[in-house]
Amino acid sequence: MHNDIKEILITEEEIQAKCKELGEQLTKEYEGRFPLVIGVLKGALPFMSDVLRQVHTHLEMDFMDVSSYGGTSTVSSGEVKILKDLNTKVEGRDLLIIEDIIDSGNTLRYLVDLFKYRKAKSVKIVTLLDKPTGRTAEIQADLVGFEVPDAFVVGYGLDYDEKYRNLPYIGVLKPEIYGASE
């Protein structure tokens, strides 16, 4: 375990087993429909890579880069910025958004509204983690891997100040790392 991590919440094995389970559900859902799968950079990268290798039907991939948390802030700014837009037209397409975590819900609320405005045929969400206690925007995922408690979690795509994304598990950061007193 990394020295900055207080506790592992979800192990690498648990994540991989969940990817298999979600992949089977997505295969059934999208069989023969050629969905456009949209990864939300940067956090969704490891989950997207692992879950899509468990989906056994044709799909197209594209990426959006949006940001709602700046640098060392551990709370959402509430303002979503597009850093990179899609290269693909979404009009008439079945979309599947892949996220690492839904916290306030601002990022996904913004994206779903944007894709509906652009006339997507359907928009579904799969997220590895859901933190319902953080929610301020009205949004729900169609598929959720795990619910997490109200703690600042990192690893497997989730960062603090751009670090820890490469950990293969989800862990809780030691409070002294982000300067909190406990």
Ligand code: PRP
């Ligand atoms: C994080 C996370 C989600 C979003 C969730 O991304 O990866 O995309 O915040 O928070 P919300 O529900 O409160 O909007 P971030 O903006 O930090 O960008 P990153 O993925 O590049 O780290």
Ligand code: MN
């Ligand atoms: Mn993100």
Ligand code: MG
């Ligand atoms: Mg981030």
